[in-house]
Amino acid sequence: MRRAYGGMEMGNVKQVKWVESLNMKGSRKKLVYVAANLKRAKGKILAMGDFSTIGGVSRKFLARLNENGTTDPTFTAGGGQGDLDKAPFRLLQLPGGLLLIGGEFTSVGGESQLYLARLRADGSFDKSFRPIINGPFYSMARQEEDGMILIGGDFTEVNGTASTWRRWRFNSTANI
DSSP, X not given: OEEEETTEEEETOSXXXXXXXXXXXXXXXXXXXXXXXXTTOTTOEEEEESOSEETTEEOOSEEEEOTTSXXXXXOOGGGGSSOBSSOEEEEEEOGGGOEEEEESOOEETTEEOOSEEEEOTTSOBOTTOOOOBSSOOOSXXXXXXXXXXXXXXXXXXXXXXXXXXXXXXXXXTSOO
């Protein structure tokens, strides 16, 4: 199921909630996108947004929560070796518990990775998927029936190949 929320489309999401906290003056402080019931997530909830702790646990920009709202200790975005340097804007659950994330980040797990990355089920950076994108990733990705991953965004080149359509298809190793 695909749904759009607040102008943001998220693949394979059944429920999205916007959670904002207010500071003492009543202005908005942080925005967190909560994506619940992802396929094969076994009741886990993914939260992404502008935060450095969630549920009292240090997690930068992306966390997985248990159904009761506690932070899942088995998931650390980037593998805990640097997390992400910016919040992802998009996520897509892939077979095998893999998670595709996209946004303005330039580092995952302490390593340079621009705008699009794949995480393993435990949140560690999957270094076998290393697309080279020349601009931030704002649009959504989806996995097609043949297993290829379709992406579109505000960039003009992927893996050294230019396109005026701003759409690309990847296989599981990020080859177009």
